[in-house]
Amino acid sequence: MNGLLVIDKPGGITSHDVVNRLRRITGERSIGHLGTLDPMATGVLPLLLGKFTRLAQYFSATEKSYSGSIRFGYATDTYDADGEVSGERVCPSLTLEAIRSAASRFQGEMDQLPPPFSAKKIAGTPAYKLARAGKPVELKTAKICIRSFEITAFDGDEASFTMSVSAGGYVRSVAHELGQDLKCGAHLSNLRRTQAGVFTLDDAQRLEEMEPFSGNLAGLENYCIHPRxxxxxxxxxxxxxxxxxxxxxxxxxxxxxxxxxxxxxxxxxxxxxxxxxxxxxxxxxxxxxxxx
Structure with missing residues (x-):
């Protein structure tokens, strides 16, 4: 089967888990996703199937958009809600205006340090493998561009936001650094990818809706993005x-x-x-x- 299929990734599984389920459904071994989503995250996950994997190089620089929330009061080692608490827990005294003011520096081109628990490779080894083994993780900063970052609401200890960021940008790192700037610690508590390049949630299919098409590739192809x-x-x-x-x-x-x-x-x-x-x-x- 050849094509590009956009899945609305559910939370609690990895992007590679999505690939494996589609391999089982389609019988196609050659499947690759265009931009990893962390297990906690949901939303737009484009996948290339079959010979269309040869096109991956032309999708590598696509901008991505997100909605989500950041919890203030403590940081985690993974920079998101799946990680272990890192540092002290505090009761932050924040306002929406203060958060928006701190968030305003995360705009335009900047150098960003990826999270230690990430797929970035150090001498050929993914950083998350070194971090899990308790080994030093020495990552280099990367140039990214945040086109927009808006704090839309603040309630209790959690702020809602929307963001559009260039390929290679980590929303988790922004949440972590925002907590450092506000001197109270923070981590990403929720994340949903709403767009990847030209693909939006309107293009996305739920993974469970693909299951009935096992062995019926003609039917499944109708859910793929038209090649043109x-x-x-x-x-x-x-x-x-x-x-x-x-x-x-x-x-x-x-x-x-x-x-x-x-x-x-x-x-x-x-x-x-x-x-x-x-x-x-x-x-x-x-x-x-x-x-x-």
Whole structure:
């Protein structure tokens, strides 16, 4: 089965658990997700199936949007509610205005230190494995961009928020650092991804709704995003049998595409994605990804 399926990930399981359940349902071994969601988190999880996994490189820089809540009063070692308490518990005396003022510095480009319990690799080993083993975790900061971070409400010890952040940004780290700035400790208590690139909750399917399609791939394909709606920055173009045959075999071919875009999606008919081709000159294209 080839396609892109957006799942509304439930809480309490890992993104890899979602992959494994879809492997069982579809019988397709080649499945990969586009951006990990922590076990606690829910929401938009796009997955590439089959030969569409070859397109992963073109989705790597997508911005993501979230809604969630931050609890003040103590930090945790994972920076979220799944972790162990780290440091003292305090009774914070905060106001909505004070939190919004502190949150205002988390805007635009910045250097962010990933959480020690994260998938970032240190000499080839994921940081979370070192952290679980009690070994030192020496991570480097990474450049990220927070396009928006709004504290929408504050009740008791918990603040609600929305955020849009570049690929590679950790919402958990923002919650942790906000608690440090307010000198009371904080951690992420709830998180829901509402958008990943162009994909929103409106595109997402509940995992349990996919179960009845086990062994019925034709039915499941109806829930996949239409191939022509993927990678919207690339124009779509069709070709005749000869040109498509050349591209499938790795050779250059002329295509009726005049936008001057450097990359195009090549289709046979309306839905069969043949691959991605790079413009060499004029209407001459070289295949860079072929679906076979």
């Amino acid at each position: 709606s993927l990678l919207t920055d690339m124009p779509s173009v069709g070709g005749d049998v000869v040109s498509l045959g050349r591209l499938r075999n790795g050779a250059q071919a002329n295509l009726p595409e005049f936008s001057q875009a450097p990359l195009v999606k090549v289709f046979a008919g309306q839905k069969e994605l043949v691959g991605i081709a790079r413009r060499v000159a004029g209407t001459l294209f070289q295949p860079v990804v072929v679906m076979g």
